[in-house]
Amino acid sequence: MGHIDTALSRRTFLVAAMSAAGGLAIGVSIPGFAGAAPLAGGAPWNNDQGAGAGEVNAWIVIDPDDTVTIRCAKAEMGEGVLTSMPMIVAEELGCDWTKVRSEYVSPNRNMREKMVYQGMLTGGSSAVRASRPYLQQAGASARARLIQAAATRWNVPAAECEAADSKVTHKPTGRTINYGALANDAAKVTLAKEPDIKTPDQFTLMGKSQARLDTKVKVTGEAVFGIDVRLPDMVYAAVVMCPVPGGQVKSFDADAVRKMRGVISVVPVPNGVAVVADRFWRAKQAALALPVQWNPGAGAGTSSAQIREDYRAALKGPLENAKSVGDAGKALGADKARLVEALYEVPYIAHATMEPLNCTVHVQPDRVDIWMGTQAPEITTGLTAKTLGVTPDKIFVHNCYLGGGFGRRAVNDELLQALAVAKTISKPVKLIWTREEDMRHDRYRPQAAIALKAALGPDGMPTAIQAQTAVGSILKGLKGILDFPMGPGVEPMAVEGLVNLPYAVPNLRVDAVLKDTHVPTMFWRSVGSSQNAFAVESFIDELAHAAGQDPYQFRRTLLAGKDDFLKVLDTLAEKSNWHEKLPPGKGRGIAIHESFGTIVGQVAEVSVDAKGKVRCERVVVAVDCGHVVNPRNVEMQMESGVIYGLTAALYDEITVKDGAIEQGNFDSYQMVKLADAPKIETYLALSGGSKWGGIGEPGTPPIAPAVANAIFAATGKRVRSLPFSNTDFSRGV
């Protein structure tokens, strides 16, 4: 089936699905935009059918009208991959960017065709870093083959031809052929040698801001998130889970709800019970009414106050050494050492993606179809194969737009429950977590207590720094789902941001103890750096003040010789007017942190009023990610990272009472809103060279310490635990 046919079939699917459900066909493209802008479709998934007409290679399909479809193997959760990945391919392909559309690759085809799309996991801010070379190669290879196809048609040497703007030109005669007329021939060309890919100095598309391809479908309501999938005969499931994480169902009384309108069945699922009904609202009402007895398990009876004490106690040892340079113990014990010590604490926090977790599954005798937003279609396929006992070639994962990911959508807890329901019913079933289930059954950013200690020399500069962290393990809870190759030593996520301390300190020691509770933990945007940057960058500020030095200059001295860090720092100082005095009640704080290959520095300007209300008014961001694919997207991700981190810094903690998570919705888990959002300015301070850094996460770590340091500058009060809303900053009371 050709590409146009496949595009139509995807559209037809939606129309048919919606009509069958009595709804309107919103999946069709909207008139008035055809050809006006590059696009991603409302339903982003591929139809799994494999190579068709116009497919030059697995990544690129060119239609006769020169429309170029470029496929993306990563999941779009806001970070911009449906635009940045195609930009990398298009850079080499030499196509007209205004005729590019993007869609996901097929996970099933990736498996069928021996990983033709390589790894599909989206996480660790790795999309550009990991896939840029092979995406450039895919674009370059297609371009060379389009040129060869034209040369063959003209019976001229390929060397006499060049390609740009979606056409091949025979230089001596000026003849041209459009890509659309060459695509099928190009697909058959075998090159003697794969072409070289461009170096950054040769880029013409990358490095220039481009509008996102998925904007239009996201302002019309066309974009299909997992929760929006509608299929003929589809039924819905709502779940209830034990209020205490890790608890199990003891018994439930299905008969009590079976007669409620629309209820079809009550099905035990992993970690809970699902009620299946003809509509979600009815399923949810029945689930709320379902009498369930729980075995709350080992977590019952615990509380946040106790957990906090336990983490503090764990710092007393034993600890495992993660890094040792010089002899920090000796330097800290030296007679004349001036010691500075501080304990920083962070709570569990939830991902709280705007789209609550959900998954739609249709189990049929010969195939299993899954519609959801997943950061890891391979994991989705693998878990499905294992759970249902079917071979992966029969599993079709239709990845949707992700209504936020931030790490949460990498392990697919919702999938396991949907599979448990779907195997009991021949119809497609859509299982949705309510906001309350989503918040109370997250896998949270680990709680931590981080003790820092430094010795200052006669010049005020640290001669030794010791960092000790008691923190939950992320990897232990993921065994069997997301198995990382683990070397010996401390789990890297626990100490990232500590072991890679950029400052020149002759003696450095980092120790860790992994302390787990019944509360499950996982990757949360920027992972270990989210808490460790708060500790380290607050502490460096404390050292600067102890030494009587300016925090920017203090960092500058400690980063001497590191030109990339210095460029970021200097950009910050200049753009934030660092040396300009602020009125009373206001303060500036600075922080800099490298994560996922990118250095981000931030200066936060904060006001604290007499009542103690903290307001972050302005944030200046300087970023060094080496090179940039889409500058506008870097800006957007810096803004996003700042606000995501600011919400956590100002407001959020997940607390435990009698083993249960107390927060359930946005009334008890506050978010930064428009009125609280600072003005954010982003400046690129690129070091270039061979460096390509990530951008989805590195904007998050510096904001909490930048704000903490600004609060100190404004009030003289040092806040060492998150969130700041737990500390009283009021004056004159």
Add this chain to the structure above:
Amino acid sequence: MIVLTVNGARHELDIEPETPLLWALRDEIGLTGTKYGCGIAQCGACTVHVDGQPVRSCSLSVDDANGTQITTIEGLSPDASHPVQRAWIAEDVPQCGYCQTGQIMAAAAFLKAIPNPTDADIDDNLTNICRCGTYPRLRAAIHRAAALARG
């Protein structure tokens, strides 16, 4: 029988009167541009216009919406040509995009009431949650939409 007029089309629905308008729109009528985010009128992802007023449809029963004129994102314009949508495209506001249809519906109603808003007006009136932190672009887009609407 509940009667809802949505984007000009009349729907007779045999559903429980306490059903939230949100779920009637999504599951009965099939208009999935209106999103479920919290169910308690906190996040605004489900914002629609009821008789021209912005309403968080997760917390309005179909009984209370009976007989009203409802506009959803699908009915805001046939071709993304509403000034707010045009401004959103120009400013590249959405990231994950999940909250954006609700943001747009809230902004469209807001600009109808306050055509030339100040930043303080925006702060006071637009309280929808966005986890991706699109607020800076959202604010710029509201000002741009106001300018577009003025012509």
